[in-house]
Amino acid sequence: GAGVSQSPSNKVTEKGKDVELRCDPISGHTALYWYRQSLGQGLEFLIYFQGNSAPDKSGLPSDRFSAERTGGSVSTLTIQRTQQEDSAVYLCASSPGTANYGYTFGSGTRLTVV
C-alpha cells in the first residue's frame, strides 16, 4: 500500500485480556518501529526491527509486551494481561533502511483498557 497501515484503529478491551495490534509497513521498507503515546504525552519508543537483525527491544515496558515481524513485513505487537496503564495510542512506523530520516507513521491503534 501507499502508507503504513495499522489495525484495528480502535480497540477496547477488559483488564487482564490479551490484545494483538497489527502493522503493515510500506512495501520494501526494511525498518519497522513501534511507539506508544499516552494521552497528552510524548512518544515512547517500544521496539525496532531492522531487516534480519535481532530486534531492539530496549523500550518494551514489561515482559507483558512482545512483538514479532514475520517475513520482514507485517508486525504484530502483543500485550498480555492488559492493565489500565496500557491505554494509549500505539503507533507503528517504517523506513527504507537504518537511517533515522524518512520515517512514515501509521495512524495508530487507540487502545482502551477498561
Place this chain on the structure above:
Amino acid sequence: DAKTTQPTSMDCAEGRAANLPCNHSTISGNEYVYWYRQIHSQGPQYIIHGLKNNETNEMASLIITEDRKSSTLILPHATLRDTAVYYCIARPIGGSQGNLIFGKGTKLSVKP
C-alpha cells in the same frame, strides 16, 4: 544522545514565517538534527534533517549554526494546517542506533 531543548509553545500569524528554535549544545559529530511534526490525532510526519549545512525542501528550511549547538526550523509561510507539535531530535544517522527518541517538542499554534 544529545539532549535537545525546545520552547514548550509558540504562536505564529498565518502567512508569516514560523521560526522554531532548538538547542543541542552537547551534539556529537556523528549526530544529525531531525525535525518531525505531529498534527493532532495523527502520527508524526518527517520534515527535514541535516548535519552541518543548511537544508531546504518543499516543507521547510533548516538552519544549523556553525558550531552545531543550535538550529532553527523555518516554515516560510505558515498556514493554519501547520498547527502541530514540532520535534527536534539529535541522533546518529542510523546503524545500531536506528530509532528516534522523541521529546516534548514545541506546540506551534498558527493563528488567523
